[in-house]
Amino acid sequence: MQVTIEDWDGDGAIRIPDEVLQELGVDVGDILYVIEEYVGNVRCLVLSKTPRIPDRTDELIDHWNRSGGE
Structure with missing residues (x-):
C-alpha cells in the first residue's frame, strides 16, 4: 500500500488508514516500528510490531539450537 507523507505542524507525518x-x-496507542x-x-520502509524483522538465517539457527544441533 502506498502512503503519503503529510505536514503535521511542520513535521512529516504518515497517516495509516484504518484498514491497514x-x-x-x-490500534491507536500501539507501538509500530519503521x-x-x-x-x-x-x-523499502516496513511497518513492524517488532523492532527487528528476523533474518531467515536467524530462524535456521534458532531451529538448529532447539533441535540440539543434530
Missing part, C-alpha cells in the same frame, strides 16, 4: 491498522492487528528492509534490490 486492522490488517496489522494494531524498519529499512530490501525487497530484492529495492530499499
Whole structure:
C-alpha cells in the first residue's frame, strides 16, 4: 500500500488508514516500528510490531539450537 507523507505542524507525518491498522492487528496507542528492509534490490520502509524483522538465517539457527544441533 502506498502512503503519503503529510505536514503535521511542520513535521512529516504518515497517516495509516484504518484498514491497514486492522490488517496489522494494531490500534491507536500501539507501538509500530519503521524498519529499512530490501525487497530484492529495492530499499523499502516496513511497518513492524517488532523492532527487528528476523533474518531467515536467524530462524535456521534458532531451529538448529532447539533441535540440539543434530
